[in-house]
Amino acid sequence: MRTRWRATHILAHRDGGHALLRDGEIVWDGDRIAYVGTRYDGPVDAELDLGEALVMPGLIDLDALTDIDHLVLDSWAPPETGGGLLWSREHFTDRRHDVFTPAERATVREYALVQLALHGITTYMPIASEIHSAWAEPYDELVDMARTSRRIGLRGYLGPPTAPAST
Numbered sequence: 001m002r003t004r005w006r007a008t009h010i011l012a013h014r015d016g017g018h019a020l021l022r023d024g025e026i027v028w029d030g031d032r033i034a035y036v037g038t039r040y041d042g043p044v045d046a047e048l049d050l051g052e053a054l055v056m057p058g059l060i061d062l063d064a065l066t067d068i069d070h071l072v073l074d075s076w077a078p079p080e081t082g083g084g085l086l087w088s089r090e091h092f093t094d095r096r097h098d099v100f101t102p103a104e105r106a107t108v109r110e111y112a113l114v115q116l117a118l119h120g121i122t123t124y125m126p127i128a129s130e131i132h133s134a135w136a137e138p139y140d141e142l143v144d145m146a147r148t149s150r151r152i153g154l155r156g157y158l159g160p161p162t163a164p165a166s167t
Helices: 069-075 079-085 089-095 102-118 139-152
Strands: 002-014 017-029 032-037 046-049 060-065 123-127
Touching (some): 002 032, 102 123, 102 139
Parallel strands (some): 002 046, 060 123
Antiparallel strands (some): 017 032
16 A cells, blocks of 8 residues: 655655655655655555644654553642642552543544654554553553554554553
């Protein structure tokens, strides 16, 4: 399958160095990049216009936030309420539960993956939820994330989480 991404800025490689292309395109066949430049005239099976974005082919995010708890809960709490967002020992050992349904988590992850693509990430490895899930992602949710990644055009390194540490 031949896929084309368009963006206002593409970081490319030319003559042994980096080149910033304005209104650029990246085209690949399967998992092989077939073209990087400003105008590809050949046929494509799918395309995505990323708009005002910087795409850097091969940029990898090994700590991708594919949930919402890390950004919102870890960094927005003022000092006077931040302590209330920490787990108690009882909660950690006996009361953790899923806050969202699998369909809601799929929506959150799709939004996060689109944000990665819009910010130039082409390859990612997610970190698991700590706050709104009983524990990490089950197998079925990782399969769903793989399908979403394929549809968007991202490469994801997904794997089963380890068991939670006992206290």
